[in-house]
Amino acid sequence: MIEQYLVEYMYVWALLLVGIICGLAPLIISMLFAPRELFGKTRDTYECGMDPFGTAWNIRFDVSYYLYALIFLAFDVDVLYLFPVATAFDKVSAVRGISEIVIFVGILSLAIVYAWAKGVFTWPNRRKAC
Numbered sequence: 001m002i003e004q005y006l007v008e009y010m011y012v013w014a015l016l017l018v019g020i021i022c023g024l025a026p027l028i029i030s031m032l033f034a035p036r037e038l039f040g041k042t043r044d045t046y047e048c049g050m051d052p053f054g055t056a057w058n059i060r061f062d063v064s065y066y067l068y069a070l071i072f073l074a075f076d077v078d079v080l081y082l083f084p085v086a087t088a089f090d091k092v093s094a095v096r097g098i099s100e101i102v103i104f105v106g107i108l109s110l111a112i113v114y115a116w117a118k119g120v121f122t123w124p125n126r127r128k129a130c
Contacts, residue, residue: 067120071112078108
């Protein structure tokens with residue numbers, strides 16, 4: 001009886017150890033193989049082969065980007081609720097399953113219509129630099 005508990009705990013400890021190793025291994029590998037101060041430029045960020053200018057705090061994004069991101073996240077997460085319905089579709093009647101999907105997608109569609117009516121999807125005109 002005690003041996004069975006020890007075996008079950010051994011699996012838990014083994015998975016915990018593997019999780020810790022998988023979490024720490026990238027950090028240790030990057031510390032070992034990261035380039036050191038070479039020509040004074042390794043502290044700069046690397047972006048597509050061009051030398052960076054300014055700081056990251058100088059970049060300001062329009063609110064439209066954030067609204068698109070929030071709408072995408074909302075619908076991305078909501079679509080995940082369709083998977084349980086799809087897996088249990090053979091266990092319920094077809095009328096009930098289809099009606100639940102139609103109601104759910106209808107509510108999502110109302111959210112899109114509301115955002116469209118508020119003008120979220122209209123992209124602002126860009127100002128040309130002089």
